[in-house]
Amino acid sequence: MTSSPFSSPLAFFDTLRAEDEIAWLGQVFVPPQGFEAMRGMRSVIVFGEEGSGKTALRLRLIEAARETPGTAAPLIVEWQAGVQEEAEGEAFVRRFVEEILDLAAQSLAVHLVRQPERFTQAARFAQEGMVWLIHQYLRTDKELFLLRLESEESAEGAALLGEILSRTPKMLVPPHAPYPRQVTEVVRTLDAAGLSGLWVMIDGLDAWLTLEAAALSRSLTALFSSLAVFDVPGFTVKVMAPLRMKSLISAATGLTRRRFEIFELTWPAEALRHLCERRLALACGKDSFRLEELSEDAGLLTWLAKYGGSSPRGWLEFLRPFVDAYLVQTEQGPLTPEATADLQRRFPPRLRMDAALQKVFLGHFPVSGLSESSLNLLRYLYMHPDRACDKQELYYRGLRGLDHQPRSTEDSAWELPDTVEGIMDTALWRLRQALEPNPKQPVYVVSERGKGIVRLENVW
Amino acid sequence: MAATPETQTAVGVRLSSLGFAFNPFERLEASNDPYISGYLIGHDMFSVAWETAPAALFAPPGGGKTAMRIYTLRACWKSESKYRKFPISYDLPFFANLSELASLEAHQTAIAAAAATDVLLACAYRPDLYLSLTVPKRLNLLSLLRVALPVSLEYILSILAESGDVGQLSDYLDRTYRLPDPPPPEAAAGLGKVMLQDLEDAAGDLWSGPAQFEALLDFIREDLRFESTLLLLDGVDGGNLPPGDVQAQFDVIAPLLSQASVWAKANVFLKAFLPADLEVHLAAQARDFYRQSLRAQIQWDVPKLAEILRRRVYVASQGRFGSLDALSSPALRHVETLIAERARPLPREAIMLANLVLQCYLAREGYLEPEDIQKAEQQYLTRSIFPD
Numbered sequence: 062m063t064s065s066p067f068s069s070p071l072a073f074f075d076t077l078r079a080e081d082e083i084a085w086l087g088q089v090f091v092p093p094q095g096f097e098a099m100r101g102m103r104s105v106i107v108f109g110e111e112g113s114g115k116t117a118l119r120l121r122l123i124e125a126a127r128e129t130p131g132t133a134a135p136l137i138v139e140w141q142a143g144v145q146e147e148a149e150g151e152a153f154v155r156r157f158v159e160e161i162l163d164l165a166a167q168s169l170a171v172h173l174v175r176q177p178e179r180f181t182q183a184a185r186f187a188q189e190g191m192v193w194l195i196h197q198y199l200r201t202d203k204e205l206f207l208l209r210l211e212s213e214e215s216a217e218g219a220a221l222l223g224e225i226l227s228r229t230p231k232m233l234v235p236p237h238a239p240y241p242r243q244v245t246e247v248v249r250t251l252d253a254a255g256l257s258g259l260w261v262m263i264d265g266l267d268a269w270l271t272l273e274a275a276a277l278s279r280s281l282t283a284l285f286s287s288l289a290v291f292d293v294p295g296f297t298v299k300v301m302a303p304l305r306m307k308s309l310i311s312a313a314t315g316l317t318r319r320r321f322e323i324f325e326l327t328w329p330a331e332a333l334r335h336l337c338e339r340r341l342a343l344a345c346g347k348d349s350f351r352l353e354e355l356s357e358d359a360g361l362l363t364w365l366a367k368y369g370g371s372s373p374r375g376w377l378e379f380l381r382p383f384v385d386a387y388l389v390q391t392e393q394g395p396l397t398p399e400a401t402a403d404l405q406r407r408f409p410p411r412l413r414m415d416a417a418l419q420k421v422f423l424g425h426f427p428v429s430g431l432s433e434s435s436l437n438l439l440r441y442l443y444m445h446p447d448r449a450c451d452k453q454e455l456y457y458r459g460l461r462g463l464d465h466q467p468r469s470t471e472d473s474a475w476e477l478p479d480t481v482e483g484i485m486d487t488a489l490w491r492l493r494q495a496l497e498p499n500p501k502q503p504v505y506v507v508s509e510r511g512k513g514i515v516r517l518e519n520v521w
Numbered sequence: 522m523a524a525t526p527e528t529q530t531a532v533g534v535r536l537s538s539l540g541f542a543f544n545p546f547e548r549l550e551a552s553n554d555p556y557i558s559g560y561l562i563g564h565d566m567f568s569v570a571w572e573t574a575p576a577a578l579f580a581p582p583g584g585g586k587t588a589m590r591i592y593t594l595r596a597c598w599k600s601e602s603k604y605r606k607f608p609i610s611y612d613l614p615f616f617a618n619l620s621e622l623a624s625l626e627a628h629q630t631a632i633a634a635a636a637a638t639d640v641l642l643a644c645a646y647r648p649d650l651y652l653s654l655t656v657p658k659r660l661n662l663l664s665l666l667r668v669a670l671p672v673s674l675e676y677i678l679s680i681l682a683e684s685g686d687v688g689q690l691s692d693y694l695d696r697t698y699r700l701p702d703p704p705p706p707e708a709a710a711g712l713g714k715v716m717l718q719d720l721e722d723a724a725g726d727l728w729s730g731p732a733q734f735e736a737l738l739d740f741i742r743e744d745l746r747f748e749s750t751l752l753l754l755d756g757v758d759g760g761n762l763p764p765g766d767v768q769a770q771f772d773v774i775a776p777l778l779s780q781a782s783v784w785a786k787a788n789v790f791l792k793a794f795l796p797a798d799l800e801v802h803l804a805a806q807a808r809d810f811y812r813q814s815l816r817a818q819i820q821w822d823v824p825k826l827a828e829i830l831r832r833r834v835y836v837a838s839q840g841r842f843g844s845l846d847a848l849s850s851p852a853l854r855h856v857e858t859l860i861a862e863r864a865r866p867l868p869r870e871a872i873m874l875a876n877l878v879l880q881c882y883l884a885r886e887g888y889l890e891p892e893d894i895q896k897a898e899q900q901y902l903t904r905s906i907f908p909d
Contacts, residue, residue, distance in 0.1 A: 103547065103549070185683060186680045189679075234672050234673070239615060249692055286763065289760065294554075
């Protein structure tokens, strides 16, 4: 039976952020198509939608590289793009390269503190290389760095690092040497330290999507220009990038020159089901768990596939209320079809519109077949999420797109209230037909009975 | 068989069980491939690189420029002609920051670093080159190498002396530099020790950058007795210049193109392996060089690409088989040709598709089937970011 690291099984469905799941991610991870090729020595860019598991993939690639038996692991450094000022030009290249080499020096130091014999048993030239690398590229305050490691690691390892930091390094490569030359020396030094090259894992590029288009393009150009200087044997780059950047990256990078292999994270329904079941099994402390054990309703799978889309996060989010209900039952057993349907009503997929307010989604499911007038109506409600609107307002401002609501017959746009009422009843009926899972029991376009007002609910 | 990261993955274990020492299609990039020297193949355009005249060879990214540069380097050392050519690999990004290469003097300093690298590697692979020198010439060479080599000479020699492995020296200096018949470890280590000992008596910094360049050329001509020098220029599109800025690439190499005819008179021949996009710039802005030099486009047809793939299979299987046909069902023959027909006509593209075919095949049991090629082709087209 699988052991659970949490007191509450629901914790496995809590944040759904891979960063919070490192301790047990390996037990629930389902390798996407191409995983074996991605974990190779080649540089790759993996494109994926939000929630498609890019971070989980990055973390598993790191673990897989470290776990490969019988062979040396690479030194792995992680670089997070993060929100920042626009990156451009040679200044960015210099800053980026220095950051990467600083991270490499820190990681090597930690590696040697944990495995001092990698240094003490190495050839003399290899020792010189390691001393040089740490002195040359460590930007962090060396004294503080050592103090931190002294408190966290073994005394023997920390003493070795202290000794390394006190040495005068030989200048193996001049500081002004071209970056590819410096990086070559770094990689060879790592080889001599028993590591198989250097991997740089790049993630967090989603944050750059907040940049305006031209700035984003310049930033990506700068980033991939920087990566070109690392185009040396033994240096591998694994980039996790949002799918929306695919065309920009191909345009910005000269990828034909820089030798990346391209992957796109796609998840067939069967793989997503497997992914859910593995997590359920871990949560319930079982070796395996089938969705049929969660609910007797075979429609649950269809519901997940429809609203969860093709992303792991989508499926797991929609699964959460069912897991919750399953676990609080007094008598263990699958949820009944009635209970399942009730949960589907109580936890419907959230409605959202895209940034241009043109497309409508229920969860990950793109709603199609909305007429122009339905879309206008929905758009108006969506833009006023915190209040109910009466039918007059909805008609004039939402449906007709006026900037005001006529108050008297003197206004040329004014129409008889009964006419407006009739038109709006029909318009709302059409909207619900297109939108609601059950138009008779609407969960999105909800009327307040007797008040003649309408509000949008279950909105993202 | 040595364990490498790739042979330890699930796919790697399967590859190993099939008789492959490594994945023949894992590496797309000649400059990044430790096995490249094993599977280089000839090309009609090689004669342009081999002639004693300045030359420009053009190819798009992935079109085999670096492979042909390496092939030329090896040919220089394999040739039994009395007219000996000394190759200098001038792979730009490794010897200078491209944005700082605006003058001939800057190039001469960088070429001196490249020449020092290749002279040292030549001595390591052929110890007699060094050991047959008189002591004053040895000291002269070492003092030159000390200032011109892009890394610490003492450090590099200590690697040779301690490891006795000339391959390790290549790893540090130029991974693509692998000559046939390397010396045994004891001979290589012995050379390293002798050179380290000699280094103690070598003079200090005697030359400026451009003077280092002239002195090294003199050394190659006078002391090593090579009749000519081939300057193999590569990596023009590999540095940190703005991607796709072809004019910036041209500006970087312009001083070399202007100097090519002067060097040719001294039997130093520029062999420029250039991105295809640069040709129009050369035609318009370096007219003399364009008119007076040999020129060729490196192009590939299906039989040639198939030969590349077969050669890789042969080397990776350590001669066990020469084609993926050996893994195929009876319904499937000439696998490499089928792959070459489906890929864009560039070596890197054919190798990429071949890798996908191999991955599809390795993901299941049984023979390699036509379905594997179809599936791989679909993935190849899906993953492509080429505009077509």
